[in-house]
Amino acid sequence: MESEELRNAGLKVTTPRLKILTLLEKASERHMTAETIYRLLAEGGEVIGLATVYRALAQFEAAGLITRHHFDSGQTVYELERGPHHDHIVCIRCGRVEEFYDKMIEERQREIAASLGFTLSDHALTLYGECNSPDCLAGKG
Amino acid sequence: MESEELRNAGLKVTTPRLKILTLLEKASERHMTAETIYRLLAEGGEVIGLATVYRALAQFEAAGLITRHHFDSGQTVYELERGPHHDHIVCIRCGRVEEFYDKMIEERQREIAASLGFTLSDHALTLYGECNSPDCLAGKG
DNA sequence: CTTGCTTTTGATAATCATTCTCATCTATAT
DNA sequence: ATATAGATGAGAATGATTATCAAAAGCAAG
Structure with a gap:
């Protein structure tokens, strides 16, 4: 509750x-x-x-x-x-937001931060593109 | 010019x-x-x-x-x-910004977008952490 | 290099999202 | 039921950004 x-x-x-x-x-x-x-x-x-x-x-x-x-x-x-951590992909036409998680990207981020001398504490990854859903292609999604 | x-x-x-x-x-x-x-x-x-x-x-x-x-x-x-595309890592203590480029991450992004039915047009990846530079550790960086 | 027309600039008002102020109200411990 | 710290709501205040509009500057033609 x-x-x-x-x-x-x-x-x-x-x-x-x-x-x-x-x-x-x-x-x-x-x-x-x-x-x-x-x-x-x-x-x-x-x-x-x-x-x-x-x-x-x-x-x-x-x-x-x-x-x-x-x-x-x-x-x-x-x-x-x-639920667990995830990143986002946003449709630039209708604004719809989907979530995803990719282990490989998460790991690479940690490696990159370390190689630059940073102690990684957080990150923000957002992809932008056009979702090709019927609603979106129509007009308003 | x-x-x-x-x-x-x-x-x-x-x-x-x-x-x-x-x-x-x-x-x-x-x-x-x-x-x-x-x-x-x-x-x-x-x-x-x-x-x-x-x-x-x-x-x-x-x-x-x-x-x-x-x-x-x-x-x-x-x-x-x-120059070419790159992403950023920002120090949450002193605000310093570094740039990086990672081919593997770029490729994975395209794959992820495609698998979700999106046509990828852009992305924003920013890592946050503490840079351990002397200036930063001191006080103002 | 002056004229005239279009675009740009600057000062400031307007807008938008967010935070602050403060008097009033409420949750909770007694 | 009561006291009190903390929460609420209305609206003012703030900070970033955009719009407005008269004055100034850029640029093409003469």
Whole structure:
């Protein structure tokens, strides 16, 4: 239950936090902007202040519940942290996001960082291209 | 000469554009924010409107003269396009940026995109870690 | 090398995403 | 039920970037 997750993260269990966390778990789209989360909640009748949405997202991120991504479009998107690490591929036409994991790339990154004298702590890999899904080719995807 | 580059890019040769392009070519730091470019020019006695800096950078990017990067800090940095493609590794302590190119990673990316049904057009790979340079370990790097 | 027309520039207003402020409200321990 | 630290919401503030518009500069023609 979401209450547990919040408690474990050292956060008080409040209505706004529960609503936001639940949305992140239930929404069909895994990668959302703060604005989108705010809007989806409002459309569902749950009006939560935008500032509260930003605050909760920052706290969830600090607690490791979610991850923040900066794609090249400049938008900041949040994603519920579940399952193992993965990278992203974004469709430049319809914006759809897919995930992937590649062991070889992960290993090479560590080698490269080491060879440059860095202690690797994180990385961001995003591929951009055109997904050729029917929806995308049609118009809006 | 820079005038040529501007003309080839289909841009009129103007003083502000020349100054900005020259700075990008001469500066010791290859990755700069618009604000930094503005400040460096001002310090060098070349006061150019900040709006003009942004405009010129956008035009240079459209012309393929420079590239824009979004690192996870959220800041937008511009880099003169010279030499072949490369990716970046950023020190999370001092902000230093190094470049690298890895053929194996490049190839895997193409394979991954294809396997997911995408036509790859671009990618952004940035590693984050601590560079262990003396300057960085000291204090400011 | 002046004229005229188009583009560019600079100062500043506007916009957008995000964070801050602060008075009010709520979760939770007692 | 009560006290209190922490959370919320509305809107102001901030920072980065873009838009507006009058004045200035580039460039082609005479």
